[in-house]
Amino acid sequence: MVETMRAARMHEVGGPMRIDEVPRPTAFGSNVVVEVATCGMVPNLGNVLKNWPSWCPHLPQPELPAIFGLDPAGTVTEVGENVIGIRAGDRVYVSPVRSCGACPPCLDGKRTECRLMTFGGYFGFQEESQTLFDQYPHAGFGEFMLAPAYSLVKLPDNVSFEDASRLGYLGTAYSALKKAGHMGGKSVLINGGTGTLGIGAVLFALALGATKVMVTARNRELLARVRQLDPRRVHVFSTEEGSIQPWVRSLTDGGGADYVLDTLGAVASLEVMKDAMLSVRRGGRIVNIGGTAGEMAIDVKWLMDDQIAFVGSVWFTTAEGYEMVEMMRARIVDITGFEHRKHSLDEINEAINGVGSGDGGFTSYMVTPR
Template identity: 50%
Template structure:
């Protein structure tokens, strides 16, 4: 007799998710079955889902009814017969990155370069992404889910399920920092430092030994909170109070930052990013993880003359996820700054609809699938 679980499923755009009782899936030989204890929430996910098909028609959502939920964390319940290292009882973060596993990029360990690159529980970057969704149809807004063993990150006991539910954003920032070659003694410029990706990049940059972090944002109160994290190593400026590029160079003896992380977000004007790019030193890097609202008109001769590298960074590897878990285990990375607000599965529609009391990148909103109704 099949066991059942409760999952929040979206049956059509513009409608709320419903709580459905469906069978608990059986893991295939190379898969694991995870009992989902928490799932991080994409801010304003309801608006994103409903508008995604018109915004990005080349990046499809899964076929409905669909189980969303990008950042699942839980306990391994069962493993397939070909799974070697993962065991029942393991505490894990399940990276949503899925790929075909057999192309040149996948064989080289670069799964995000695969043409089938799909974020399980969210969207695919491929028009053929439904093939991946068919293999892994369960996101984190369900009580159980299957995942390939390659997606599993072991998490330590001193990392709570709620904290691990932020690993998607932390990992996106960590992947950007790795692409920038971040390390001890360097100076970073983080545009959008008060947002989810910006705060994550700041905490990770401090843990990675950056000597100085220069950050911009629009909320003065949040900028003050960011600076208070490490007053001797963090300098902040409110956007609109002068040129970001000139400010960054004035604080670095005219040299500029070693790299810039652009985490502004999809509503920011391109001019803001162009300004911050001018705050990077000759031979530096600019890594984008947020996007801007319009095409970026770049002076390619300046890019050539200054030997600036412009890098698009999307998600992170499972190995990088494991590195972050190890940083937490050893105390190198402190996630106590996260302020959790949790929701039972029955309130998932409220949780994804864009909460009004967000405190920038300090707030952490999480759905608890094992808690169906509020107490």
Template identity: 50%
Template sequence: MHMVGCPMELEDIPVPTPGPQDVLVRVRSCGIVPNLANILSNWPTWFPERPLPPLPAIFGLDPAGEIAAVGSQVHAWKAGDRVYVNPGRYCGGCRACRYGDHINCTHYTFNGYFGFSEKSLPIFQAYPYGGLGEYMTAPQYSLVSLPDSVTYDQASRFGYLGTAYSAMRKAGVAPGKNLLVNGISGTLGLGGALFGLAMGATRILGTARNKGLLERVKALAPSRIEVLSLEDGRSIDEWALEVTQGQGIDIFIDASGPGAPHESFLQGMRSLRRGGQTIDIGAAAGSLPVDIHTMMDCQHSLAGSLWFSAGEGQDMADMAAAGLLDLSVFEQVKFPLAKVNEAISGIENRNGGFGNFVVNP
């Protein structure tokens, strides 16, 4: 991309050389996430404090492929290994990094996407290659080993899947827990359903608008999943209390994005049992009128969860290899690299979270 708001251009550039602790990846698939169009057109206006990479830049958030070459200090990986590349980049030297809290690094940056502060600029300079190209360099700490049972197209969905998985790990999703996901049929929310099943949640409740997509979600596990369309006019909290026989919800995951109405978020919070948790992964925008006195009395918690670590990505790959995580539900919509602009504009017509738009360089 040469200019914000303009179409991407296909160009030939030299194949990069990996640094000592980096690998060179031959990209086979790169996921196109719904937010990419906003990043490319509106981001500098909406969030000027979160910079894009210096232009011209190669974008692409969710790449997967095989290692083509390794740096001199890379010992755990070899050419030919099948990998997903986590785009989260960190400095390795700040206090958060030294504690192993890499996602809270002062320099944290999404490679091929955007950064979280001006400190992202040196990270962009070190790793200027996103996933929308035939080759990219990546630090060895970012890699997830893929089993043969996971295709590159499926792996290119790991970004949004991992966002849900990391939040659910933080919340302690496990057998005996019930889970409510607002926006369960969308790109983020469907991960909540899949990992709720994989992690053993006893009951999964899901809300969204599209009744057809909700029925598809329920069909994943009819005995464990209950769904409610927001078009039905019922209050989420009343419905959730009814489904749980008055117990309330252990964990509420909100996957609704910017522009979504706040009332469903608030109703989800009101459905919590004593000690219940709310975790936001959808980036619903604006200020919520939260009753903090009730939060105190009922020991409720509200937190945000951003992205996921490469280690959590490896968990996901291992769960898929073991048959716990079903990635076959995704419908792959494929584009060659030359049609990347069509892929970005066409994702608005995806089949909810079931559609997986990918570019195959």
């Protein structure tokens, strides 16, 4: 008799999740089964569930009915016969990155650069992503999930499942800062720095040694709270007060920021993003990890003349996941003060609708399937 488990599944685009009894996965090959303790919910989740086919028809989602859930953490219960280094009982974070495993980027540990890179439980970047959805049909909104061993980050004892289920956007910010460059003694502008992505960027910029962290957003109350993370190094500015550029240059002797990190959300203004980009210094670097979409008029000769680098960054590698949890273990980065808003699996629809209702990036949202 096939064992079953409970999972929240979406049956139609934009429709409510239903709690279904589905077959419980079994481990095989280089895969493991994880009992999900918590699954984080990112602010963009509602948009992805309701609007993705119309917004991004070229980027597939799993065939419905499907289990979603991007940021799971839990305990390994079974390992496949080819798994080495992971054991039943290990506490882990499960990265949603799925890839072919055979191309040069995959073999180099850079699975986010794989042509077939797919977010399990979310969406894919190529038509062929459905193949990976079929191989790994489980995600964080179920009691158990099948996952490739390469996706696991083992958790130190003092890193909770609740904090681990925030790793997705923390890691997105961390990887972007590494792509920007060495942070020690540098200035960085974080545009949209009060949101889930932005708060992580501020914390890691400070941890990596940035001496001037300039944070822009609209909400003055949240900006004041961000400044308290390190009043000596964090400077804040509300975009409701005017242009970002003069403010940044006033803090950098007229030169501009060494690095600009844009973390604005999907419905943000391209003009605000551009204003931040133009605040970079000559020879500086701009990294985009936000959800702002559309065409922007940029003088490409400015990029050449001022030797400006513009980089896009998506998610993080498993190795970077290990770097982050080690920093969390040592309290070099401390997110234990974040508010946790937890919902049971039966409350999944209420949970999805409530994402973003808290205290900006200081609130973490999650589902506890068991």
